Amino acid sequence: MSYCIAGDQSARLTNSLLTLYYRILQYTQGSQSIDATCRCLRSARQIDQRRLPRIHKAFNLLDGEVMVGQVYVKRSVWSKAISMILLKFRDCMSPLFACDELLEQVLNVDNRLVLAGKDSTVTVVEDDLVRTINICSEIIPILDPTKIDEVQACIDSCYQCNMATLLYLSAGAGRGVEISRIGTHPEFSEYFQEFFNHLRFGMRSEKGINHGVDNNSAVAHFVPPSLSRFIVVCNLCLYPAVVQQAKMFKIPTLEFAPAAANMFRQVMNLDSTTDNQDNKMKLNR
Numbered sequence: 001m002s003y004c005i006a007g008d009q010s011a012r013l014t015n016s017l018l019t020l021y022y023r024i025l026q027y028t029q030g031s032q033s034i035d036a037t038c039r040c041l042r043s044a045r046q047i048d049q050r051r052l053p054r055i056h057k058a059f060n061l062l063d064g065e066v067m068v069g070q071v072y073v074k075r076s077v078w079s080k081a082i083s084m085i086l087l088k089f090r091d092c093m094s095p096l097f098a099c100d101e102l103l104e105q106v107l108n109v110d111n112r113l114v115l116a117g118k119d120s121t122v123t124v125v126e127d128d129l130v131r132t133i134n135i136c137s138e139i140i141p142i143l144d145p146t147k148i149d150e151v152q153a154c155i156d157s158c159y160q161c162n163m164a165t166l167l168y169l170s171a172g173a174g175r176g177v178e179i180s181r182i183g184t185h186p187e188f189s190e191y192f193q194e195f196f197n198h199l200r201f202g203m204r205s206e207k208g209i210n211h212g213v214d215n216n217s218a219v220a221h222f223v224p225p226s227l228s229r230f231i232v233v234c235n236l237c238l239y240p241a242v243v244q245q246a247k248m249f250k251i252p253t254l255e256f257a258p259a260a261a262n263m264f265r266q267v268m269n270l271d272s273t274t275d276n277q278d279n280k281m282k283l284n285r
Helices: 002-010 015-029 032-048 081-096 100-107 148-168 176-181 185-191 225-244 256-268
Strands: 057-059 066-068 071-073 112-114 121-126 129-134 193-195 198-203 219-223
Touching: 081 100, 081 148, 081 225, 081 256, 100 121, 100 129, 100 225, 112 225, 148 176, 148 219, 148 225, 148 256, 176 198, 176 256, 185 225, 198 225, 219 225
Parallel strands: none
Antiparallel strands: 057 066, 066 071, 112 121, 121 129, 193 198, 198 219
């Protein structure tokens, strides 16, 4: 019938079309399979109406607590998610750099960022002096080969903070598997754009491709300014240095979603048994 209705909107009804529609209606009304299907649908609807639907997620207006499934996150926790991951970013990034003053100036959102690959810069204005910092050439990590385990632990933590920020703390819808398709650090400038002090990038769902449906467009995501700076440093400074010393250090690039979920659990004080699929809902109050 949907085909018939669509046809009516694009063409005039003729006697032949009316005859065809009448025959289709006669056939469907007398079909035993359609009759049986309709009875099942009516019975299922009646059963559903006898009980309230289950609440999968909710937000308490009184105290700000979030509930997803059987997991509860207090307002005192989720409201500090960005500040918590900023603190974790600093803890794991600081030991990897010796240029503390330069690094702080790059991370300062009051200093203007221009994202342009190897020519990315931050402009610092102090009194009447204007200074331009080239991020790639001046912010250089120190990866101590005598402390491989400690350095690798800091790299892993930076990577987890990076992935958790992109997947859970950026504004926009996304699934864990999609974060693996936004490009690694060599293609950072192709996937990310500086947009009014935010990092802007897109994630696209390919969920329907196996079913022959590929109509999804990329969804825009925006990263908070403070977290954007850390991600820029990771991709333009830290990851290239790790690749150059690949015999000693590595980036866990094959663990996108687990890395994000692990850091999310730490920030939200969740145990390791929490279902990762509901993580995004805990922030979409």
